[in-house]
Amino acid sequence: MSKRMRRFHRLVSMVFMATVVFTAVALTVDASVVWVSYVPLLPLFVLMVTGITMWFRPKRRAATTQGTA
């Protein structure tokens, strides 16, 4: 489950980077398509949700090694 989410997070991060480049190019070509600026927000939102989920649900290993100094 966590492994799949990590892969998904990584995949969406690549999609996000592609949309950022696409947006930069699109705005350079035609500055009037301001709505394009909002396109990367969709994958960024997915990254935020999967990222925060991973943040609060780390690998099981972390819970078992906690407090055993």
Ligand code: HEM
């Ligand atoms: C928006 C809020 C984000 C949060 C809260 C977040 C959170 C996290 C967390 C907690 C991990 C570690 C997962 C683990 O090691 O178990 C992680 C890994 C990663 N994040 Fe994010 N992230 C966010 C956005 C992004 C963005 C914008 C990118 C890049 C465009 C990105 C790319 C990655 C990559 C490549 C990894 C490594 C994945 C792997 O180990 O396979 N993240 N993120």
